[in-house]
Amino acid sequence: MKSAIVIVFFLFFLSGNQAHAAYYSLPNLNHHEIPIHVPQPESIAFDCNGAPYVGVADGRIFKWLGLPFGWTEFTVTAPNRPREVCDLSTSKENEPICGRPLGFPFRFLNGVDIDHQSGMVYFTDTSTIYQRRNWELSVSTGDKTGRLMRYDPSTKNVTVLLHGLSFANGVALSKDGDFVLVTQTTAKNILRYWLRGPRANTVDTFFNLQGAPDNINRNFNGEFWVAENSAGRGKAVKLDAQGSFLDVVDGLNPVSHVEQRYMETFG
Secondary structure, eight states: OEEEEEEEEEEEOOSSSOEEEEEEEETTTEEEEEEEOSSOOOOEEEOTTOOEEEEOTTSEEEEEOOTTTOEEEEEESOTTOOHHHHTTOOOGGGHHHHTOOSSSSSSSEEEEEEOTTTOOEEEEEOOSSOOGGGHHHHHHTTOOOEEEEEEETTTTEEEEEEEEESSEEEEEEOTTSSEEEEEETTTTEEEEEEOSSTTTTOEEEEEEOSSEEEEEEEOTTSOEEEEEEETTEEEEEEEOTTSOEEEEEEEESOEEEEEEEEEEEEO
16 A cells, blocks of 8 residues: 655754754654765765755765765866865855855855756845855845846856845746746745746745745645744644645744655555
């Protein structure tokens, strides 16, 4: 008999060089940590076999091989990256040479999502003034130079869809591709940019949060998980496709990324 479980993965920001990825199996929220002894993981991605990958602050990308093997280095993001300088580095000054894997080689690119039907790539540029290593200045100065952009691989052209954003961060497409969401960390909200239909090329507020949102990801049902942080604590907020609140996992360490996965079991 085939059944299914739903697993929600988190990435936590912790003090020091050790960080943790974790998953909670819904609805019982069984907690399992998979420690990675490298600095500051940022985002999770999965291959077609369900294996997770994570980029870390020193410019490397790691792959989880499962127990007992753990994490292994998969690749680096800068071709001439000096290991003696970069490995285990947490220095913001080293990020330009070590290649912290947040996105494309723009000034401060952050979130990305791909429309697998059209091939269009949607991504955010958090600031046109500050680099990632100066993110605190982007927050403290009230910088509103963030952008939501679209890259067309067939023409190799980039189109700015939204500008003047407050710390543009995570990006997630709707299940049918009719809109794209972007989180504004300092504005504490999620904007919806309509791509198709009668509201195409317009923007509205999808959801207002109590804390500061980071990454946002869509699950297999077309719902969205948002990583939210406030006063040193984190939570994962679940929203439906219309922007209504569904659920929350609260009381977490500061969290950067939430990903819900569907896994089949047999019994």
